[in-house]
Amino acid sequence: MSIGASGELADVSGLQDLASGDARRRLNRYLVIGMTIVGLIVFTALVSFIWTPYDPTEVDAEARLLEPSTSHVLGADKFGRDVLSQLMWGARTTLFVGVVAVGVAALIGTPLGILAGMFPRWADELVMRSNDLLLAFPALLLAIMFGAVFGASTLTAMLAIGIATVPAFARIARSGTLQVMSREYVLAARAAGRPRFAIARRHVLPNIAPLLIVQSSVAFGIAVLAEAALSFLGFGTRPPNPSWGRMLQESQELLHSAPLLSVWPGLAIALAVLGFNLLGDGLRDHFDPRLDDRR
Amino acid sequence: MLPALLRRTAVFLASVVVASVLVFGFMAVLPGDPAEVALGVNASPEAVAEVRAEFGTDRSKPVQYADWAGGLSVGDFGVSYVTQESVGTQINERMQVTLILVLAAMIVSLAIALPLGTIAAARHKKASGVALSAASQVGAAVPAFLAGILLVAVFSVQLGWFPSSGWTPPDEGFGDFLRQLILPAISLGVVEGAVLTRYVRSAVLEVLREDFLRTARAKGLTPNQALVWHGLRNAAIPVITVLGLQLSTLLIGAVVIERVYVIPGLGSLLLDGVSNRDLLLVQGVVMVLVVAVLIVNYLVDVLYVVIDPRLRRS
Amino acid sequence: MNANTHASADSGVDAAQGALAEPVLAVEGLGIRSGDLRLVSDVGFSLGAGERVGIIGESGSGKSLTALATMGLLPDGLTASGSVRLAGVEQELLSAGERQLARIRGHRASMVFQEPMTALNPLMRVGDQVAEVMLRHDTRPDKRGAADAAVDLLGRVRLSDPTAAAKAYPHQLSGGQRQRVMLAIALANDPSVLICDEPTTALDVTVQAQMLDLILEGVAARRSALLFITHDLAVVAQVCERVIVLYGGRVVEAGPVWDVFTNPRHRYLEGLLAASDLEHGSADGRLSTIRGAVPGAGQFPAGCVFRNRCDHATERCESLPPWAGAPQHGFACWHPAGGERA
């Protein structure tokens, strides 16, 4: 249990065993469920590229607020747009949301964290304090700023979420690096005069990769929730591109008369977040054999 | 301890200054002119020029920054030219509302996460442990505003137990205040609690593997006693880190719940401020946020030292 | 087959004084399984008051698991069978509930573990952790009494400044000092049985010797029985009167240390002693070793568990060799060293 370890889900101390123990490759419960859900979403998103029952943005006055029926399997929203097609296309937005947010957070946060871990004297304080500052700039403010400067869209919203998640990645990468740097074989490599960046690439990165993967899947879930919240406040995906968050926001006023319109997107969001969180837990248990139930 | 304290305050001040430059830069780059926003569709070019002069936004950026930062250093946030009210008082009022809401939510969150997280970890093999862990997964997957909307639909519209919205300061009517606080605190607390439960579970799981727990049992403590007397305090460290993070993000993150329950909190103030291009207000709010987050982090570090003797420099 | 069934038949053979009285700790037919994987089978032994018995074996022989099973501290997923009885406790330990075991552990039977660095709660003062075991079992009138006793115990395990040590936190003590604290905790309530699971393995040599003296002194002062688990033949010879040799989860030989070490009967013990005797090298000066390597859990051959590495193995060894000799002094080998079976 290293002190000041990252509070993020991916606890660090399982690290000692990653390098040494023969991490038994075994699919545990969480991993299986997580992968199936995420797989389902990816599959739906891919299918939506080639086929959706209707064009999700096509407004059809006659089909307004249709209950689920043969023509519209999950019914139609107040614009007469097919709910199923929107959900399928929404899956695409959700994946896009996650990839952008996690990508940005990982690409910026990880090197920062490694830097902080490897150069404790000057880099550590700098990175940690800038982390605090980043934490103080709420993702919401960033989303509005980027939306205003570059035009509100899913991309700008997710850039903001990504940057707001940088501290989490930096923190994990830092504590992971601190752990690895104190390892004997790394000390040996440093003693042998290996340049720090070679060490970072050969030793540090592969070792904290599992933690980063776990954090990425959790961050994915958080990004999906953030998109829903931003849409609720009117800053999320640009209409008419379907997004689960905006579907939920638009159907909110119909909660009493057509509750299903809120149920589908709400369910989809919860399922996606659940899927990514389970994937996170599953990966954490998978990479950390000591939690292996069978032993 | 003195040099550390000195260094820490120096870093604190440096961070605040950097933050002020950052937020000022952000607002300077933000398109949309406050004067135009104030005059709206009834703006004539001359009027916009006059209002801009009145607001002082026609001065050069560095001058504006110096004026604002100068005021800030003596605690004067300036007067918002959009609402003509002192930014300081607005932030103060709204900060109290947000702090009460967030702390109430934190209490609900801890009341859920500590017991459930511990049990989920202690029985992570048995069905009940897995069920608890699954429940926390689902809880953490629900958007907070959805929880809010559903709670309102059931508990205030249907059952009429609680008001659906509004806020009464505690000193103006404690009964109303409490009844208006419950639903928003639960909406926020349940979702945050579900997230916290998973961290508590992971921290307790981690601690269960520690050798000193086995020593405790070898001393004659039952597994429960070992966990409670020895385990929980060690599990507190990562949980406190997460609590700090949650507290920092909720100061503004609660805006979603403020919007559903119409609570005049800091988040709504910030949101309105940005859409009205109320530069002084937004800059003021962000500065307060930066200081709040730095204080929270400082408290978290202090808690670390209180809990963990290894960190105390003898 | 377990060595203990014959105990009544030829009592009196053993020289150890305590053997006559009712044994303090009696383990019979102990088996430990993880699911369907047998890790330890048919282990039996008994300890008289004040008697010092060693269990030796390489890692993976099941010696630590045997110790943990005796204390009821097996990790999740492992189940024990057979019987463990402690003098003064009519309840069979293996089927006792957590509550009953909790009353025994640290009071009538206590244990010292291998790794001192992580054995103490980092956030709690050393004195409090020692006092806790006494408060838990009400062996001291009140907090004050327990605290003073703790300081006294720390002194008895020869910590240089016991009062300061009591106020210190674990990270302020060295590995050796922490192991002494563990010993103080274990001996605090004058247990009738002290189990030490490789207590000195993690310590450097100089501290190791002091630790062993402290253990001997402690058990002697309390006439507690000592069950000493180690892989170090020299340590066993120095500390224990009797020794039990485990291999592949089975007892392959047992008996008084001197007899067993001077003329080992089981081929495994013979090979083990040869490997640790520096002069006893082969012609070209190479140290003698046992061929092959210790199989993984569950991969030990049927019958005699050592036969796949034994130069004298014949098909006869495919059936489990019965126990030859007295329960406390015998071996299980079809082709023992030093002549045919008695």
Place this chain on the structure above:
Amino acid sequence: MRSLVRSAAVVAAGTLVLVFGACGGEGTESSGGGGGGGASTTVKIGLNAEPENLDFTTTDGAAIPEALLVNVYEGLVKLNEEGEIVPLLAKSWDLSKDRRTYTFQLQEGAKFSNGDPFNADAVKFSIERVQSDDWKISLKSYMDVVDQVKVNSPTEVEVVLKQPSNNWLFQMTTRIGAMFSPNGVDDLANTPIGTGPYLLERWTRGDSILLSQNPDYWGEKPPMEAVTLRYFKDATALNNALLSGAIDVINDIQAPDSLTQFTGDDRFQVIEGTTNGEITLALNNESGPMKDTRIRQAISKGLDREAILKTAWAGRGELIGSMVPPTDPWYEDLTDVHGYDPEAAKQLLAEAGASDLEIRFRVPNLPYATAPAQVVKSQLAKIGVTANIDVLEFPARWLAEVFTKADYDMSIVQHVEPRDIVTFGNPDYYWRYDSPKVQKLLAEGDKGSEEEQTEALKQVARTLAEDAAAAWLYVFPNITVTKKGIEGLPQNRVSESLDLTEITRG
């Protein structure tokens, strides 16, 4: 392990008991009016846009006059339900033959809330202040036509116009007609000082404004002793407040689809009327593809207004063909001019050589705009026009990009000012519509008699429709939902003000 579970269960249960225990006592104010005399002379009204500050002389937005005009500030005249100009602080007035001089007889004994008397001097001060630099918003230009103000006696004032203007008297019913006391204008943003029947009791920002009865109001005291205006940004929160009894009235419902909650419930009554808010599809007449009249006409023909209203706003609101709400005297039903005819639209587009046109559809992030925008986009796609929606943060970015720079092809927004057809006479306005014919007609209309004005403006409306200067969709509905027994709320919102003086509670 069981003990741990039991203690945890106790903790959890304890929290719940605490939580629900606290809620004991009576439920929320039950909707039945709560009985007792006190309750029936107070009313709580839910609105959605909160004023940023209380000074409508320097800050735009409909929220400030909505709350303060007529209730706190009074003008010489005001609009009644039917949109006619009726006396208020002026008992009566007469117009000289050359239609340039109005002589007002003022109410005696009227006082400002700070005690200052209301007299001719106050009228002169207020009118001249509008012409001064103290007023910033462009509405003040309606006062430019005033040449001078003469105080004949404390209760008689003469206003001489540079040239006759029907519009001037009408504008005196809006915010520029509000009467101020000379020493009551130093902190207009926070403390309004007017002669109205209500005083500003308390304003908790982000929550509500409390208006209480002015004890020494000169006129007949309004039935309601106190009126609370509560502000809800979220439409559902507004509805829930009425359903749970926290408020008694929803002034204008923002989520038409949620109306079924109220229409089916006999505890409530729904009043539907019109407003001055024209939902207008603004077209940039100066630059980009919309410069070509044929393309603008094609756009108008490509829109099925019926379907747009039905889909985007649940069919609530009235279709219009020009910039004129039904309540204006020169209203004519022009919805058939360039009515829905997709084939003709395609043909026109082909003629203009723009068969697969792509346009920038820059929309404010407001629900009443994004909803119809999506329907418009989908309909225009059917006639080969791709409208790329770009959502702009309102007000800041929409004002900067569309209103000021006119950097757009098409936008959609609701214009709430009364009689804002005159904006088509100003080539610099963001439609960038410059038609000398319309400008001449507007000027004649203003100078002539009321009948001449009505005739002239009818022609203006028709010309705008034929020219497709913009594509008018519908007038925003004024949907008020009140608890049973509450009367006196305006059905049609004709003026900037939400007149609270006639509210009664049965």
